Amino acid sequence: MRQSATDRPPTMADVARVAGVSHQTVSRVLSGHPNVRKATRAGVQRAIDELGYRRNSAARALATRRTRTLGVIAVNTTFHGPASTLSGLEGAAREQGYLVSAVSLRTVDKEALTQAMTHLATWGVEGVVVITSQRQAVDALAELRTPFPVVTVEGGHSLALPGVALDQYLGARLVTEHLLAVGHETVWHVAGPQDWLEAEARTAGWRAALEDAGAPVPPSLAGDWSPLSGFRIGQQLAGRAGRRSGPDPRLSAVFVANDQMALGVLRALGEAGVRTPADVAVAGFDDIPEAEFFPPPLTTVRQDFGAIGRASIRLLIDRIEERALRDTHLTVAPQLIVRASTARPLA
Amino acid sequence: MRQSATDRPPTMADVARVAGVSHQTVSRVLSGHPNVRKATRAGVQRAIDELGYRRNSAARALATRRTRTLGVIAVNTTFHGPASTLSGLEGAAREQGYLVSAVSLRTVDKEALTQAMTHLATWGVEGVVVITSQRQAVDALAELRTPFPVVTVEGGHSLALPGVALDQYLGARLVTEHLLAVGHETVWHVAGPQDWLEAEARTAGWRAALEDAGAPVPPSLAGDWSPLSGFRIGQQLAGRAGRRSGPDPRLSAVFVANDQMALGVLRALGEAGVRTPADVAVAGFDDIPEAEFFPPPLTTVRQDFGAIGRASIRLLIDRIEERALRDTHLTVAPQLIVRASTARPLA
DNA sequence: TGGAGAAGTGTGAGCGCTAACACAGCTGAA
DNA sequence: TTCAGCTGTGTTAGCGCTCACACTTCTCCA
Numbered sequence: 102m103r104q105s106a107t108d109r110p111p112t113m114a115d116v117a118r119v120a121g122v123s124h125q126t127v128s129r130v131l132s133g134h135p136n137v138r139k140a141t142r143a144g145v146q147r148a149i150d151e152l153g154y155r156r157n158s159a160a161r162a163l164a165t166r167r168t169r170t171l172g173v174i175a176v177n178t179t180f181h182g183p184a185s186t187l188s189g190l191e192g193a194a195r196e197q198g199y200l201v202s203a204v205s206l207r208t209v210d211k212e213a214l215t216q217a218m219t220h221l222a223t224w225g226v227e228g229v230v231v232i233t234s235q236r237q238a239v240d241a242l243a244e245l246r247t248p249f250p251v252v253t254v255e256g257g258h259s260l261a262l263p264g265v266a267l268d269q270y271l272g273a274r275l276v277t278e279h280l281l282a283v284g285h286e287t288v289w290h291v292a293g294p295q296d297w298l299e300a301e302a303r304t305a306g307w308r309a310a311l312e313d314a315g316a317p318v319p320p321s322l323a324g325d326w327s328p329l330s331g332f333r334i335g336q337q338l339a340g341r342a343g344r345r346s347g348p349d350p351r352l353s354a355v356f357v358a359n360d361q362m363a364l365g366v367l368r369a370l371g372e373a374g375v376r377t378p379a380d381v382a383v384a385g386f387d388d389i390p391e392a393e394f395f396p397p398p399l400t401t402v403r404q405d406f407g408a409i410g411r412a413s414i415r416l417l418i419d420r421i422e423e424r425a426l427r428d429t430h431l432t433v434a435p436q437l438i439v440r441a442s443t444a445r446p447l448a
Numbered sequence: 449m450r451q452s453a454t455d456r457p458p459t460m461a462d463v464a465r466v467a468g469v470s471h472q473t474v475s476r477v478l479s480g481h482p483n484v485r486k487a488t489r490a491g492v493q494r495a496i497d498e499l500g501y502r503r504n505s506a507a508r509a510l511a512t513r514r515t516r517t518l519g520v521i522a523v524n525t526t527f528h529g530p531a532s533t534l535s536g537l538e539g540a541a542r543e544q545g546y547l548v549s550a551v552s553l554r555t556v557d558k559e560a561l562t563q564a565m566t567h568l569a570t571w572g573v574e575g576v577v578v579i580t581s582q583r584q585a586v587d588a589l590a591e592l593r594t595p596f597p598v599v600t601v602e603g604g605h606s607l608a609l610p611g612v613a614l615d616q617y618l619g620a621r622l623v624t625e626h627l628l629a630v631g632h633e634t635v636w637h638v639a640g641p642q643d644w645l646e647a648e649a650r651t652a653g654w655r656a657a658l659e660d661a662g663a664p665v666p667p668s669l670a671g672d673w674s675p676l677s678g679f680r681i682g683q684q685l686a687g688r689a690g691r692r693s694g695p696d697p698r699l700s701a702v703f704v705a706n707d708q709m710a711l712g713v714l715r716a717l718g719e720a721g722v723r724t725p726a727d728v729a730v731a732g733f734d735d736i737p738e739a740e741f742f743p744p745p746l747t748t749v750r751q752d753f754g755a756i757g758r759a760s761i762r763l764l765i766d767r768i769e770e771r772a773l774r775d776t777h778l779t780v781a782p783q784l785i786v787r788a789s790t791a792r793p794l795a
Numbered sequence: 796t797g798g799a800g801a802a803g804t805g806t807g808a809g810c811g812c813t814a815a816c817a818c819a820g821c822t823g824a825a
Numbered sequence: 826t827t828c829a830g831c832t833g834t835g836t837t838a839g840c841g842c843t844c845a846c847a848c849t850t851c852t853c854c855a
Contacts, residue, residue, distance in 0.1 A: 110595065112811055123835050128813065136833055158572045159509035160811035163840045168506060170549075170571075177535075179753075184531040188524075188552045195551065200571045202517075202549045204542065205535045224517075224547045225505045248457065328741040361738060368741045391708065394675040394715045396743040406526075459841055470805045475843065483803055507841035510810050 111152040120148035131156060162225065171417060172221035173203040174214065175232040181389045182406055183232050186254060189410025190230060197418055202226065209238035218247060228417045230254060234299040250420035254413050257298040263420070263429040265412040269299050272402040272435030273306025276356050276384045279400070279437060281314050283445045285354035285382065290321040291334050291366060293358040303358050303386060317350040324362045331357060331365025338366065339373030342381050353381055354443070360385035360392045360401055367395060367442070382443040398440035409433050458499040467495035478503060509572065518764065519568035520550040521561065522579040528736045529753055530579050533601060536757025537577060544765055549573065556585035565594060575764045577601060581646040597767035601760050604645040610767070610776040612759040616646050619749040619782030620653025623703050623731045626747070626784060628661050630792045632701035632729065637668035638681050638713060640705040650705050650733060664697040671709045678704060678712025685713065686720030689728050700728055701790070707732035707739045707748055714742060714789070729790040745787035756780050 117124040122145060129137050130145040137145075148154070162168045171194055175183045187203055194201045202224065204217045214231075221229055227249055231242060234255040242253065243260060253264035280288045290307045293300025304321060311318050322337065324330030341352050357363035363385035370377055377383050377397055385392060388403035412431045419426055460478075464471040469492060476484050477492040484492075495501070509515045518541055522530045534550055541548045549571065551564045561578075568576055574596055578589060581602040589600065590607060600611035627635045637654045640647025651668060658665050669684065671677030688699050704710035710732030717724055724730050724744055732739060735750035759778045766773055 114811080124812080125814095125836080126834060129834090132813090138833065141833080155570060157510070157811050158570060159506050159515060160840090161813075162506035163504070163510050163842085164811080164813040166840075179528065179532040179535050181526065181528075185526040188526050191550060191552050195567060200549050200567075202547050203538060205538050220542060220547075222502060223505060328738055332741060364738055364741045368743060371743060391675055391711055391738055394679060394711045396715060396718060461841080471842080472806080472844095473804060476804085479843090483801090485803065488803080504841050507810090508843075510812085511841080511843040513810075 110157075111154045112157070113154070116145065116148045116152055116154045119152060120145045168225040168227055169198060170200045170202060170224060170226050171414070172224075172226035172229040173201055173232065174209075174217045174221070174229060175203060175205055176209050176235070176238075177207065178203065178205040182387060182404065185406030186232055186410040186413075189407030190414050191410075192407075193411040193414040194418075197414070199227075199414075199418070209233050209235055209241075211237070211241035211244075214238060214241050215245065218245060222247070222249075228252070228421045230413045230417055231256065234297045236296045236298060239298065250417060252413050252417045252420070254409060255299050257302075258430045258432075263416050265409050265416060265431045265433065267404045267409060267433045267435055269302035269435070270306040270309070272386060272404075272437075273303040273356065274310045275435065275437040276386070276400070276402055277307045277310035278314070279439065280354040280356065280382060280384060280443060281310070281316060283382070283443060287311060287316040287319060287350045287354070289319045289338065289352050289355045291331060291338075291355060291357040291362055292321045292323040293362075294325050295323055300358055307356055319350050319352070324358070324365075326359055326361060328361045328365040328368075331362030332369045333365070334362070335366035335369025336373070338381075339370050339375050342370065342373070342375045354383075355381060356384050356386075358386055360387045360389045360395075360399060363399055363401070364391075364395055367397075367399075371396065378442055378444045384443050388438055392438075393440065395442065397442045397444075400440045400443040401438050403436040403438050405433055405436075457504075458501045459504070460501070463492065463495045463499055463501045466499060467492045515572040515574055516545060517547045517549060517571065517573050518761070519571075519573035519576040520548055520579065521556075521564045521568070521576060522550060522552055523556050523582070523585075524554070525550065525552040529734060529751065532753030533579055533757040533760075536754030537761050538757075539754075540758040540761040541765075544761070546574075546761075546765070556580050556582055556588075558584070558588035558591075561585060561588050562592065565592060569594070569596075575599070575768045577760045577764055578603065581644045583643045583645060586645065597764060599760050599764045599767070601756060602646050604649075605777045605779075610763050612756050612763060612778045612780065614751045614756060614780045614782055616649035616782070617653040617656070619733060619751075619784075620650040620703065621657045622782065622784040623733070623747070623749055624654045624657035625661070626786065627701040627703065627729060627731060627790060628657070628663060630729070630790060634658060634663040634666060634697045634701070636666045636685065636699050636702045638678060638685075638702060638704040638709055639668045639670040640709075641672050642670055647705055654703055666697050666699070671705070671712075673706055673708060675708045675712040675715075678709030679716045680712070681709070682713035682716025683720070685728075686717050686722050689717070689720070689722045701730075702728060703731050703733075705733055707734045707736045707742075707746060710746055710748070711738075711742055714744075714746075718743065725789055725791050731790050735785055739785075740787065742789065744789045744791075747787045747790040748785050750783040750785050752780055752783075 113124045113127050116127045127145050130142050178184050191201050206213050229251050232254040239256045253262050255266050256264045277288050292304045322334045324334050357366050385399045385401040388401045392399040392401050460471045460474045463474045474492050477489050525531050538548050553560050576598050579601040586603045600609050602613050603611045624635050639651045669681045671681055704713050722728055732746050732748040735748045739746040739748050
């Protein structure tokens, strides 16, 4: 990579001069146009290598009106789920020759969302993936008019916007049915915040499984996804473990809406002397890397975050490139992972 | 936001026409130039709002030769550390009016690194942050010639490249000293992979603390950061808990190089009937959100990943904007978080 | 009252690329 | 031999902005 005389990076014109052709021919070589003689192509390539030439993306974007840049807006990318989705998404986009820029928000209200969209729009993104499950964000999104396509992840399928989601409902059913199958009379539920669509779907799946099995439906308690909230709820639950308290059914199994809260629940139960799974079986959702080493190893539902990310990019690029719009809503299948925390109680 | 007659987005010329000024005046208003009459400014602003005009970033980049885009290359952004750093970094960059694009790599060998750099360079990034601690990546980086500044995160300070790092050495010393202070004869160590600079620094800090205290230095065992590797090593450790086996000192305290492995160690000890902290105290590093709810809550070293991310952006933008280069290497202070896993053994 | 200098605005060129078209040279069927 | 229709290449005109400079209008002091 030789530096040119001035310290400006070489332009297409420089390459053309060295190769003894017009800049247009250089352009043709770069974009793989067929009508270029083999010898010419080789000569241009040599000049490119010699000068260390690289196409200027700004000029290209200006001329083509295409930036080949995608935006992502996510709630809290420090968590395992969004971070993994983001990672899968980025890889898929890069493979397709797109650049992806992520904006990580603390809260997704209408204002923050609009601001993030504006930020991305300023940079001329051609499409945006919004990873969020909070109802208010999804509602705000539905109202937003953008000059480019938007795809949601975990935004629910009721929306006019295309989206990808794990089948949360099915996942919740699978765990609940598993717990019933190993002999529990019913299954309690520690829910996620109910303004999250994900949490709502998991609760719905749990309830449906119980009702279908004719099992009593205990009250469900909602946390905020954090281990601490799980711990607090776990303390309440510990009090009624094994006992039939008032009108509520016996507590011998709990389906917790995510693994982090499940960790809190496990800890609270443990502190109260309630054994898992002997006294109370516990299951989670997400299959974070730590889940396998929880005390005890946690039965949970695995989400293929990478697949979700890749699917969202497919949906988005379909729209941008105006291909046949095969799908508007993709669902990724959950996978039940059974571990010691729900081992069959001694009969 | 009105759509213009053609379906092209409005240009500066359109705004100028509506406002009855020249495009240059519009440009001045947009970039906050002082020499514009108040009334003119207001008129232009009105036209901008009316048309829903937005500056075209490609044209701007072409004219100014500045893309205001930064790149990030990271190893595995699905983990808590890199994901949090990335998040802090993105926020700081956005505040400064930069767009950030992250490339998440599986492995960081020279080839992958070069490819990622090329990808980012093609998009005209003005600088890159590389988040990695693997020696081979750092070495490859040192050899790489790029037309823009590069800043490392956790890349070690020996490098010619500017960088930000947590004081891993100090963090390790703090935990080790804490364990000695609560009465342990010595502290064992489960290390991270030794081709990681972070792991190496933690090991060095641990060793130094022991030597300074005149404590015997037990052999250290290296894992790969995963809970599973911690579990395997924990099983070996469980065998020698409390006993003095051969020439090695008694095992009553372990400093594990990260929280995930610590979880594995805790589990292995638990399975073997070794109590924590009564028989063996355990400490980790990172303070992941789950650590507080481990069985038992884990003493660990908190890394302020957000601060690290922000500092790296400061360093990078300093270089890009050619400000006074105040610093080349920033160190972020670790914080010891003492929890139940190292509670003072009953004397 | 004049004119120096500041404040406010407009003009033209050019950033580096692609798209559209023009055109030369070659092939091969009428 | 002719010319329609390819292949291969060059020419020109933007894409939508900023920069440098030119110009007009004010302000204020001699």
